[in-house]
Every structure is written in C-alpha cells, then in structure tokens.
Amino acid sequence: MKIGVVVLSRFSSNRLPGKALMVISGKPILQYIIERISQVVDIEKIVIATSLENSDDKIEQFAQNIGIDCFRGSLDNVAERFFQAGKNKNWDYIVRINGDNIFLDINILKDMITIAKTGKYDFITNVKDRTFPKGMSIEILKLSYFESLLQQINKEDKYREHVTLYAYDYPSENNFYYSNSLLPEASGIQMALDTAEDFERTEKIIQHFNGDHFNYNLYEIYNIWKEIQK
Structure with a gap:
C-alpha cells in the first residue's frame, strides 16, 4: 500500500499573496507544514503541487532548497493537479494537505493514514461537518476512486x-468520516492562514x-488560541 502526501500551494493567493513563503520566527509557512x-x-x-505560473517558480525553488519533490500543473484545475501529482508517484492513496494548514495535528494524520492502509475506503476525511478547526483539514483519497470522478469534476469550475x-x-458508500470527539468546542474555528x-x-x-x-x-x-483571544 503506497500512500503519499500532496501539499497544494501557490504563491499568488488572492487574499494574502505570497503567504506560502511568509516567514514566522525565521521559517517560511510551507516549511512548518512540511516539518509536521x-x-x-x-x-x-x-x-508540493503548485501551478505552472511564473509566480510559482518561488514555490518550486523552495521545494528544491529543502529536498522536497515539486509537481507543477494547472493553476485553475486544482483537482487535476492534485490527481496528477499522486499519479506521477504511482501512489495508491493520496493525502491532501492545503498549503495554509500550518497547525496540522500529526497524531490525527497518523490515525487517518492507518485507516487508509486498511484499503477499505475510497475517501477518508476530517472535514465533513467541520468538527475540527479550519486549518487542521486532512483528506485522503484512493487514487483509482478519484480518477473515476475526474470526468464529472472536469465539467464544472467549482469542482x-x-x-x-x-x-x-x-x-x-465507502467513505470514512473522522470526527472530533475529543475537543468539540474547537469545531470550525479559524486556524487556517488565509488573510493578514x-x-x-x-x-x-x-x-x-x-x-x-x-x-x-x-x-x-486550541488552548493557546483561547488565551490570545483575551
């Protein structure tokens, strides 16, 4: 069972351009995510899956600097870019992590990958019903299943x-919805990096x-988040 992680990132973010490589405490955002x-x-x-746009040359250079593979594909057809990045590696399952999910919980990632390794499910996700904070999203898809959806996905811009x-x-019918029962009060709060x-x-x-x-x-x-709200 071959499982890999695709980090979707682009430099030309609409609301916070360049956020992927913005630096906190001497380290770019993408590096925090990769280290997790x-x-x-x-x-x-x-x-790291980014686009073919010139602005994303910086993303590719970052990947090279830290020894991570970089796949470049369509700017607008993110679904196709995600799929091709996984297919290029011949993975059975592809884990989707967004390039603004700086607070990814590694224990949750471990659990969800363990579930994927059973081979029972087409789609394992902790996003449904937003029981986790935004910014801790993890989605794992069986590559063959996702490929079967692409014809329909490609018919509409939103998909x-x-x-x-x-x-x-x-x-x-073979989906697994991973829910947050440990800390329900954290459901849906904003921890993704999208704005200034x-x-x-x-x-x-x-x-x-x-x-x-x-x-x-x-x-x-979450406890730190609560503290800084005061």
Whole structure:
C-alpha cells in the first residue's frame, strides 16, 4: 500500500499573496507544514503541487532548497493537479494537505493514514461537518476512486477548483468520516492562514510555543488560541 502526501500551494493567493513563503520566527509557512508532515511520512512521500505560473517558480525553488519533490500543473484545475501529482508517484492513496494548514495535528494524520492502509475506503476525511478547526483539514483519497470522478469534476469550475467538493456532493458508500470527539468546542474555528488577520493570529500562536512546533496538538493549540483571544 503506497500512500503519499500532496501539499497544494501557490504563491499568488488572492487574499494574502505570497503567504506560502511568509516567514514566522525565521521559517517560511510551507516549511512548518512540511516539518509536521515529515514526522509521520518519509520525506520522499511528500510532494508540493503548485501551478505552472511564473509566480510559482518561488514555490518550486523552495521545494528544491529543502529536498522536497515539486509537481507543477494547472493553476485553475486544482483537482487535476492534485490527481496528477499522486499519479506521477504511482501512489495508491493520496493525502491532501492545503498549503495554509500550518497547525496540522500529526497524531490525527497518523490515525487517518492507518485507516487508509486498511484499503477499505475510497475517501477518508476530517472535514465533513467541520468538527475540527479550519486549518487542521486532512483528506485522503484512493487514487483509482478519484480518477473515476475526474470526468464529472472536469465539467464544472467549482469542482475543478475545490478539489474534493464532488466527493462530498456525491458520496461513495465507502467513505470514512473522522470526527472530533475529543475537543468539540474547537469545531470550525479559524486556524487556517488565509488573510493578514490570520497571519497575525498564527504568529502569536507560534510565539507561545516553547518546544518543537510539530509536537503541539489540537488541544494545546486550541488552548493557546483561547488565551490570545483575551
């Protein structure tokens, strides 16, 4: 069973251009994400998938600098880019992580990959019903299943842009919905990095860390988040 992680990222973000490489405490945002993922999977099983636009040359250069593979594809057809990045590696399952999910919980990622390794499911996700904070999203798709959806996905812009939306709108019987029962009060809060305000909040949270950032989990990050709201 070959499982790999595709980090979707582009430099030309509409609301916060260049956010992927913005620096907090001496480290680019993408590096925080890669370091979290690499606690769970080997580095050669991680790919940064960006676009062919010139602006994303910076993303490719970053990937090269830290020894991560970079796949470049369509700017607008993100679903196709995601699929091709996984197909290029001949993976059985592809894990989708967005390039603004800086607070990915590595224990949740471990659990969900373990579920994928059973081979029972087409789609494993912790996004349904937003029981986790935004910014801790993890979606894992069987490559053959996702390929079977592409013909329909490619018919509508909304499905091409929002990679997994079709899989939610027309669910398989073999889906696994991973829910947050540990800390329901954290459901749906904004921890993704999408705006300048998000960047300020992210910076404050990271400045509260006393050890390696990747060891901070949902519970600990949520408590810091509560503290900085005061």
